[in-house]
Amino acid sequence: MPILYGGEIAQFLDVCAVDEALDFIEWLRGQSRPKIDLESCTHLHTALFQLIVAMQPEINSLPGNPFLFRCLSEAARIYPPAQKCLVSESVSRGGDS
Amino acid sequence: MNPLLTQFITEAGDLVESADENLLKLERNPHDDDLINALFRAVHTIKGAAGLFDIPAFIRLVHAGEDLLVAARDHRLLLDPAVTDLLLEAMDRIRDWLAALGETERLPDDAFEIGRTLADKLRAFIPPENGPTSAIASDAPGPGSDQIGWLIRIGEEQLLAAFSAAVAENGGSLLAVSYVPDPQCFFNGEDPLHLVGMVPDILALHVGANGDWLPSDLIDPYTCNLVFTLVCRAARAEVEHLFRYVPDQVMIVPLSLDALILPRGRADGGPVVDDFAVTAARLCDRNDQAGLVQAAEALLGLIDPGLYTASIVRWITAVARVSAVAKPGLAGVLAELVRSLAEHRPFDVNRSRSGTMPGLPPSAVSHHHTGFVAPTVDPLFLRILQEQRNILGLPCASPELAGRIASVGRTVACLFASTGQDEALAEVAAASDSALLIRSVQPLAQTLDAMIAVHTPSVAPAAVEVLAAAIAEGVTREHGPTRTLRVDRSKIDLLMNLIGELVVAKNSLPFLARRAEEVHGSREMAREIKDQFAVVDRLAQEMQNAIMQVRMLPVAQMFQRFPRLVRDLARKLGKQVDLVLEGENTEADKNVIEGLGDPLVHLIRNSLDHGIEPSDERIAAGKPATGTIRLAACQEGDCVVIEISDDGRGIDPQHMKAKALEKRMVDVEKAATLTDDEAVQLIFMPGFSTAAAITDVSGRGVGMDVVRTAVEREGGRLTLNSRCGLGTTCRLYLPLSMAVTRVMMVETAGQLFGVPMEVIAETVRVPFTALRRIKAAETTVLRGSIIPVLRLRRLLGLPDDDRERDSEAVMVVRLSNQMVGVVIDQFREGIDIILKPLDGVVGNLSGYAGTAILGDGRILLVLNMREIL
Numbered sequence: 028m029p030i031l032y033g034g035e036i037a038q039f040l041d042v043c044a045v046d047e048a049l050d051f052i053e054w055l056r057g058q059s060r061p062k063i064d065l066e067s068c069t070h071l072h073t074a075l076f077q078l079i080v081a082m083q084p085e086i087n088s089l090p091g092n093p094f095l096f097r098c099l100s101e102a103a104r105i106y107p108p109a110q111k112c113l114v115s116e117s118v119s120r121g122g123d124s
Numbered sequence: 125m126n127p128l129l130t131q132f133i134t135e136a137g138d139l140v141e142s143a144d145e146n147l148l149k150l151e152r153n154p155h156d157d158d159l160i161n162a163l164f165r166a167v168h169t170i171k172g173a174a175g176l177f178d179i180p181a182f183i184r185l186v187h188a189g190e191d192l193l194v195a196a197r198d199h200r201l202l203l204d205p206a207v208t209d210l211l212l213e214a215m216d217r218i219r220d221w222l223a224a225l226g227e228t229e230r231l232p233d234d235a236f237e238i239g240r241t242l243a244d245k246l247r248a249f250i251p252p253e254n255g256p257t258s259a260i261a262s263d264a265p266g267p268g269s270d271q272i273g274w275l276i277r278i279g280e281e282q283l284l285a286a287f288s289a290a291v292a293e294n295g296g297s298l299l300a301v302s303y304v305p306d307p308q309c310f311f312n313g314e315d316p317l318h319l320v321g322m323v324p325d326i327l328a329l330h331v332g333a334n335g336d337w338l339p340s341d342l343i344d345p346y347t348c349n350l351v352f353t354l355v356c357r358a359a360r361a362e363v364e365h366l367f368r369y370v371p372d373q374v375m376i377v378p379l380s381l382d383a384l385i386l387p388r389g390r391a392d393g394g395p396v397v398d399d400f401a402v403t404a405a406r407l408c409d410r411n412d413q414a415g416l417v418q419a420a421e422a423l424l425g426l427i428d429p430g431l432y433t434a435s436i437v438r439w440i441t442a443v444a445r446v447s448a449v450a451k452p453g454l455a456g457v458l459a460e461l462v463r464s465l466a467e468h469r470p471f472d473v474n475r476s477r478s479g480t481m482p483g484l485p486p487s488a489v490s491h492h493h494t495g496f497v498a499p500t501v502d503p504l505f506l507r508i509l510q511e512q513r514n515i516l517g518l519p520c521a522s523p524e525l526a527g528r529i530a531s532v533g534r535t536v537a538c539l540f541a542s543t544g545q546d547e548a549l550a551e552v553a554a555a556s557d558s559a560l561l562i563r564s565v566q567p568l569a570q571t572l573d574a575m576i577a578v579h580t581p582s583v584a585p586a587a588v589e590v591l592a593a594a595i596a597e598g599v600t601r602e603h604g605p606t607r608t609l610r611v612d613r614s615k616i617d618l619l620m621n622l623i624g625e626l627v628v629a630k631n632s633l634p635f636l637a638r639r640a641e642e643v644h645g646s647r648e649m650a651r652e653i654k655d656q657f658a659v660v661d662r663l664a665q666e667m668q669n670a671i672m673q674v675r676m677l678p679v680a681q682m683f684q685r686f687p688r689l690v691r692d693l694a695r696k697l698g699k700q701v702d703l704v705l706e707g708e709n710t711e712a713d714k715n716v717i718e719g720l721g722d723p724l725v726h727l728i729r730n731s732l733d734h735g736i737e738p739s740d741e742r743i744a745a746g747k748p749a750t751g752t753i754r755l756a757a758c759q760e761g762d763c764v765v766i767e768i769s770d771d772g773r774g775i776d777p778q779h780m781k782a783k784a785l786e787k788r789m790v791d792v793e794k795a796a797t798l799t800d801d802e803a804v805q806l807i808f809m810p811g812f813s814t815a816a817a818i819t820d821v822s823g824r825g826v827g828m829d830v831v832r833t834a835v836e837r838e839g840g841r842l843t844l845n846s847r848c849g850l851g852t853t854c855r856l857y858l859p860l861s862m863a864v865t866r867v868m869m870v871e872t873a874g875q876l877f878g879v880p881m882e883v884i885a886e887t888v889r890v891p892f893t894a895l896r897r898i899k900a901a902e903t904t905v906l907r908g909s910i911i912p913v914l915r916l917r918r919l920l921g922l923p924d925d926d927r928e929r930d931s932e933a934v935m936v937v938r939l940s941n942q943m944v945g946v947v948i949d950q951f952r953e954g955i956d957i958i959l960k961p962l963d964g965v966v967g968n969l970s971g972y973a974g975t976a977i978l979g980d981g982r983i984l985l986v987l988n989m990r991e992i993l
Contacts, residue, residue: 045310045315045346048345048346049345049346051345052343052345055340056340056341070318071317072315072317072318073305073310073314073315073316073317073318073348073350074310074345074346074348076317076350077345077348077349077350078343078345080331080333080350081333081337081338081340081343081349082340082343094321094326095317095321097326097329098317098320098321098329098331101329101330101331102331102332
């Protein structure tokens with residue numbers, strides 16, 4: 028299972044493909060304050076990425092892949108409801124990388 | 125082979141043919157927009173279909189051709205012979221590659237290299253998309269901001285960072301990419317994010333929603349709703365290759381450095397900014413970038429960062445920081461930034477490019493004048509307009525001024541009257557009146573400027589938009605009802621054979637009826653069978669006609685390759701030749717059309733090489749400098765006639781005789797008795813080639829005899845008439861269809877033989893007294909000419925006829941324009957048969973064209989008169 032759902036937090040592991048999208052959105056809909064952990068994610072399919080951008084779960088940690096990192100921080104910055112501090116931090120980190 | 129590939133090869137082949145044809149038409153008429161559009165669509169469709177297969181070299185070449193045609197379509201490029209040559213070469217290459225794909229399912233090994241060279245050559249003809257290029261935009265042409273309006277989706281910080289990075293590292297061209305994936309793309313196995321991740325050296329990136337997000341309970345996880353916008357530093361070809369499968373969803377635009385400067389924010393100013401503008405202008409003049417950066421940073425601390433002016437100031441900081449170290453052209457950008465601040469107007473990158481803009485600013489022009497919509501632009505129209513405007517600009521003494529204004533006003537008014545633009549007409553009249561009133565050319569000059577601006581072909585709309593439009597066009601076209609059906613030829617042949625069998629089977633019914641009456645004594649039964657036979661007969665005939673129609677093709681299919689051939693040869697030989705095609709809609713059997721291609725090529729080559737004279741010779745002979753070759757088709761009875769005529773020098777009979785003597789093909793006595801017409805026919809003798817020098821075009825010793833043989837093999841015949849000095853005409857007679865052969869049955873020694881109807885000239889009964897014996901050979905005189913008479917019994921080795929009779933049945937056959945009488949026992953009726961060639965053990969028998977089955981089950985041997993005689 029590339030996505031491990033444990034209570035409020037979903038952990039993305041390695042390659043997360045398009046097949047996960049349906050489970051993921053069901054899970055997101057069922058949570059009041061969903062959190063996701065992307066640290067171990069190496070490939071994130073656009074469908075999953077899009078759900079993260081649209082539903083704005085709290086991101087506990089960003090992936091190590093520089094491109095995914097950049098995209099997520101970029102998208103999160105545009106849809107920023109409660110994640111201002113995460114964003115400013117990630118942008119400065121993005122600048123360094 | 126992959127059926128998709130098979131289909132692609134056939135369709136692309138057809139499209140290449142049509143593109144070829146249109147190219148040639150365009151060469152005569154380079155301004156025909158319809159032709160350019162048709163050509164573009166053909167090439168575009170090939171490209172689109174090619175995208176399905178892994179043939180990058182192919183796609184690259186077609187893509188280059190397509191871009192070239194876009195330029196031609198936008199009137200940025202005229203398709204002159206040089207460009208046409210290149211495009212034709214590209215078409216040839218594509219045709220070769222299609223053939224290679226058909227054989228090996230892959231492109232030849234050298235395809236990549238050849239494709240690249242050819243694509244580069246094609247691209248070299250494409251003019252840059254925008255006229256004015258800025259000093260900094262040396263890497264790439266700078267498109268107008270309207271083309272890349274979507275670039276503003278990228279945040280300012282990112283653009284600022286991209287700007288600095290682009291300046292710092294010189295090299296690689298900047299590209300702006302907008303990628304809107306298809307909403308259903310996930311179902312195609314696409315992963316847009318991953319695709320974007322493969323773009324090299326992304327300087328700025330924005331990922332956003334394409335429209336708003338739906339509420340969480342309505343979001344469809346399998347509908348892509350994203351837009352990617354990015355600036356990268358990479359070779360365009362590389363990025364295009366990445367996005368090669370989604371060309372309609374992506375826009376790739378080369379970017380100049382200054383196009384990144386996209387200030388944004390609320391419009392508001394204030395005294396602080398005005399002060400800064402003054403200071404900045406001074407610092408700018410002094411070239412004090414450090415001071416400028418300092419002042420700008422100080423100001424940024426004071427004003428609201430959300431203002432437009434704040435954004436400009438941020439850009440001033442960024443540009444000032446780098447302009448000293450980087451390209452000098454940025455100074456203009458900096459000055460324009462400061463000016464726009466001082467003048468409280470939006471930053472306009474175009475102004476910095478052309479320095480000070482004389483006359484009206486472009487925005488004012490388009491604003492000033494909205495009265496009329498420009499029709500299609502005629503270059504001459506524009507030139508006249510421009511010329512009149514120039515006249516107004518010339519210095520002029522005041523007494524002459526009124527006259528000049530009036531004259532320009534009149535000329536322009538006439539111009540618009542000629543194109544029927546009434547609104548413009550009124551406008552010019554008003555402007556010239558007011559110019560006269562205030563005694564200044566100003567009002568009229570402004571109006572003219574505006575009109576010139578409107579009529580000038582707009583700098584190419586984004587190529588991608590053009591593509592999108594073409595795609596949309598293609599889609600609507602393809603969604604129309606399909607009117608043709610591609611069927612494998614062998615299936616048609618099978619159907620044809622089956623119908624042939626049916627015809628034969630049907631023919632046995634009358635025999636059955638006779639048996640019913642004679643053997644079983646039931647006359648009623650016989651009549652019923654005959655009634656049924658009539659019905660089956662009619663249906664079989666209709667079926668036969670219908671299947672014939674399927675096999676019929678217009679000769680246009682065969683003709684279409686000739687314009688190209690004639691053009692190429694004429695260019696090679698340095699002659700001026702017009703090819704006139706007539707009767708292209710005449711239909712003939714597919715086999716006939718295919719079998720005729722090569723003989724016709726040969727005849728046309730002959731006409732070009734030997735017939736048509738060089739221009740100077742033609743003029744000396746009192747003919748038009750351009751020679752004409754006419755290729756006409758028509759139907760005559762059950763024949764298709766194809767006529768090739770030229771108005772060249774014709775064939776000289778004396779020359780022919782001399783040549784024939786020299787080659788010892790005729791002896792002196794025979795040569796002396798030859799009429800001019802007969803001498804001309806010597807050209808058909810094997811090994812006869814009169815060309816003094818063997819040229820690249822014709823005269824390789826493969827003479828007219830080969831052509832005649834080929835035509836006769838198809839069951840046709842060939843005649844040639846020539847008048848020395850006036851031209852030559854060749855006529856090819858071909859059977860409409862070869863599937864069913866009409867033969868006449870003849871009886872000899874109790875056996876039935878069939879003789880193809882087309883060789884029979886007439887049938888006569890000749891009294892014994894009219895048969896003259898000259899030694900062993902018999903002859904008779906028929907309508908004033910002597911014809912040799914042979915006996916079929918002897919020819920076939922059958923016993924002589926010893927019946928009592930006073931006349932002979934003679935069948936006169938025409939063989940290569942010579943008449944021969946053949947004595948037979950008795951004529952029978954003519955019938956339609958399906959001729960089956962002899963094969964197997966009897967395959968080598970000469971003298972027989974084949975066999976056919978008669979209605980009563982007997983086998984009819986069909987004679988090949990040419991071999992027998």
